[in-house]
Structures are given as C-alpha cells and as structure tokens.
Amino acid sequence: MKTKQFLIIVTFVALLAGCATVAPNELINARSAYQRASEGPAEQLVPAELHKAKEALVLAEQSFLKEPDSYKTKDLAYVAQRKSELAETLAAMAADKAIKDKADADFQKQQAEIMKQRKQDLIDSEKRTAVALAELAKIAAVKEEERGLVVTLSGSVLFRSAKSTLLPSAQVKLDQVAKALLAVSARNLIVEGHTDSRGSESYNQGLSQRRADAVRDYLVQRGYPADRIQTRGMSEGSPIADNASPEGRANNRRVEIVIERMQPSNP
C-alpha cells in the first residue's frame, strides 16, 4: 500500500515537473515577438501576415507540449519568431507606402495649384498690359511696328526749340507715359530722338541724342529700370513727314519710345 501511495506521489510529482518544464529560449522569444507584433500596426495593416505568425506560434506551442526539449520545438519556435518579425516588417512597409502615396498625391495637387496660379498671373499681367497700353494710347500716338510698339511724343510738347531740357508741361505728360510703362511687364525700351532737316547733320545728331537722354533720365527718375532703357540720337535720318513744310518739319521733330517685343530669352 505504502509503495502504491509512493508511486502515485512520484507519478504526480513527475507530472508536475513535466508541466513546469522551462520553455526553450526560442519559444520565449517567439512569444514575446508575437506579442510585440500583435500590439503594433500589423493587426490593422497586414492582418493576414499576423495570422500566419500566430499559426506558426501555435504549432510551436503544440510541439512544446508534446516534446518540450526537442530540436523540432526549437526550430518551430524560431520560425514563429521570424514570422512575427516578418509581419512587423510588412506592416512598416505598408505604412511607408501609404506615406509615399500621400506625398505623391500632395505633390500632384501642389503642382496643379502652382500651374493654375501661374496661368492666372499671366492672364492678370496681360490684362494690366492691355489697360496700360490703352492708357498710353490716350496720351500719345501709339503704333504697332515690326520693331515693337512705338510711342511718339512731339518734340514741341517736350522741349523748347533747339533745346534739350524738358519743359515743365512735358514732365506731366512723361509722368503719365512712365506710369503706363511701369504697369506693363518689364520690357526693354529704346528712346530715339529725331530732328527735322534744318541745321547740320552733326548739330542734329547731338541735339537728338541729348533729347533722347533727357527723356530716358526722366523715366529712370520715375522708376523705370535704367538697365532696360537705351537711347539713340537718330538726327534727321528717319523723317516721318515732308521736311519741306512747317507741319512736316514739326512732325519730324519728335521722340519715339520703342517698347520692344517680349523675347523668349527675356527674363
């Protein structure tokens, strides 16, 4: 009887000892790897992969119950740990892909907005140019030519006879011209002074140059960029009327402001 009781106790203790068998490191690592993976974004982002990791862990646990110390249990546990790590990696990839997709979408949207704004800016600029040119046409003769838009100002309005100092009344007119030119997107200007045929060529050359310079200086004073205005003394060489009549000579005594056409290379 005593032996039988002893055997029962021994068997019971042996069973308990079996239940208390320490899990191999591989299984401990596999359990904590799965716990970490299941608490992270894998559940949301890659549930199928997380499920595979769980199944692998279950296999390892089952093997542990049957053969606690076997190589099979350890190998299955090792694989289960890797499956959990795989799920975490795939979740991180899915998150990165979402970030990339959003950034790409933001980029497209931003680009579209920029293009839209640029188009609008161009439309607004063209409107301003049209308005400015219409204003210009009210105060001076404006003509479209091959060389650009030509604004013609009468010499007698701008200067006293044979002088190159601007009349006070001329400044008022030139203020209006400057205002219109500044409203237009930056263009290159050529200011040309012209005379009639009376007087010597060299005298007329000098006078026409000085008058062109005077107009230029005034426009620069009014804010037009100096590096965008050139001057030319054209002397009597480009008449627009017959020098034989007083009216013709008056018309030839003029200053022309040529607004050059926008070139593709113009900034």
Next chain:
Amino acid sequence: MRHVSNIGIMVLAAAVVATAMVAGCANAPLRTEASTSGIRAAEELGAAKIPQASLHLQLAKEELELAKGLAAKGEKEKAASMLLRAEADAELAVTLSRGDAEKSEAQAAVERVRQLRQDNP
C-alpha cells in the same frame, strides 16, 4: 499449401516494396530550393548592405549549411527542420531589403513635396 505459399509471396512482396519505399525516402535529396532562392533574392536586393537584412541573410546561409551537414550525416528530419529556419531567415532578409527601399522612396517623396513648397511659397 499453394494458398499459403501465394499469401506468403504477396506478404513478402509488400514487405520488399515497403522497404524500398522507406529506403527511397531515406535517400531523398534535401529540398533546399526555397532557402537557396530566398538567399539569392536577398543578395540581389542588396541585403548585404542593409544592417538588419544582412544579419538574417547570414543566418540563412549558416542554417542552410548546417542543414546540408545534417543531411550528409543521415539526419534527414533534423536537416529538414533546420531548413525551415533557413527559409524563414531568407524570407525575412528579402522583406527587410524591400522595406529599406520602400522607406527611402517614402522619404524622397516627402522631401519632394517640401522642396516644391519651399520653391513656391
């Protein structure tokens, strides 16, 4: 007698076939394709240059060699079990390599947006 003899022959034949099958299974080559191709894929993805990926690539290679060694010693089941480790590490090495590329692409995309906003305030 003849009846007993016929049954005896059939039993003997079955035993021979069974033995042959077991012998055949015992001599079956180790199926290393999955781990070998996984290792190759990881190498092609540049795993050796990515810290975490290169660790698992190395582990996969070592485990594959261990499996081959076990198979050569006739320990087929242990070899097959070790191969599972090699496959798992190779798969992880491949995924970590891809993950690294994905992260770089995400960072580049975010930077592109930031640069565009900076250039067009």
